[in-house]
Amino acid sequence: MLSRDSSPRRRRWWKMGLEACELPPPQSMSPENAVPRILVITPVRDERAHLAATIESMTAQTLRPTAWMIVDDGSTDGTGELIDRAAEEHSWIRGLRRPDRGRRKVGGGVIEAFDDGLARFDLDDFDYVCKLDGDLRFGERYFEALMEKFAADPRLGTASGKCWDKTASGWTLLRTSDEFSLGAAKCYRVECFRAIGGFVAEVMWDGIDCHRCSMLGWKARSFHDEDLRLYELRPMGASHRSVFHGRWRWGWGLHFIGTHPLYAVAIACYRTFERPFALGGMCILGGYLWAALRRVPRYPDPAFRRHLRRWQLARLRLS
Structure with a gap:
């Protein structure tokens, strides 16, 4: 059970790294819980x-x-x-x-x-x-x-x-x-x-x-x-302030999780064709660059960041 006292365990897996972890086969529901x-x-x-x-x-x-x-x-x-x-x-x-x-x-x-x-x-x-x-x-x-x-x-x-x-x-x-x-x-x-x-x-x-x-x-x-x-019922990617603030926050978050710069540029370009046209993509890239220049701390799991960048570069090659 996850409960209030589960936060110490959650902090521990930030530092563990999971690249070599394997899970057992998933358990199916018992007949009484069909x-x-x-x-x-x-x-x-x-x-x-x-x-x-x-x-x-x-x-x-x-x-x-x-x-x-x-x-x-x-x-x-x-x-x-x-x-x-x-x-x-x-x-x-x-x-x-x-x-x-x-x-x-x-x-x-x-x-x-x-x-x-x-x-x-x-x-x-x-x-x-x-x-x-x-x-x-x-x-x-x-x-x-x-x-x-x-x-x-x-x-x-x-x-x-x-x-x-x-x-x-x-x-x-x-x-x-x-x-x-x-x-x-x-x-x-x-x-x-x-x-x-x-x-x-x-x-x-x-x-x-x-x-x-x-x-x-x-x-x-x-x-x-x-x-x-x-x-x-509310525009996705918008914040309580504005869509532009939401896109800027998105770019900031991309830096936080360790997104590769090329992938960040690709996302910004891809989103320029969505409302708000052009400006939304610019806000995403602006948020990413602002966080990078300010050296905002990143998600504290090096194994996760390596996995993320491998996945992102693989997707860029496929595209």
Whole structure:
């Protein structure tokens, strides 16, 4: 079980390196647990405008999660009251309120809230654990279709659908690699989640985890299936300040995790063709260069950074 006192263990694997680690074959669910036991944790902060749509999507699922914990991370817009009403109406929904720290904590804040919710459960009671954002809408077969993907591949450690963003011309698919589960809706096989040590409370946590999966021989995937569409009610890559700040933060995070400079340039060029056109890519590259010039400390796992750069250079050669 991951709990509040798991942080020392998590700090230790930063220094261990995992290049030579091997996992035993994944364990299948026992017959009595043939229906997947799914735990969903949703950290939110000032999401009243969007959370109602997420609650509506969750309560309509053909395969309902076993438990859903919505963690209010210090909201001041009435989000907590919305959570309370949902918990009163549905016994499998629970709410948790955290005190307002007075500011947003980029990267680490959402994972601290997630871990706080997770600590209220025993992972031995579940087969899958999901981190789900509170500003999404999705179809009624989302979790059923996702469980079908896990059942078809025993080495699939984490998975999600694909995100769609609303534009002036309608809903547009957000271009993301198939080799990552999306941070907005990560679902993990509990065995894999434990193996990687949970999420890291840092910027780019949602890329670090997928690379750690591959280091350990697990697969991370996002799927294009229609049943797995996730509709973002707020622009992906935007921060609470602006899209431009979100892109700058993205570039800063690329430096933090140890991204190769050539790969950072490639990402910036690739994203220039997305809204905000040209400026978004420039902000990504600007954030990366600013962090490099300021010698911002990097993610403290040399083995991880070596693995990341090998993967990135291999992708550049393929492209």
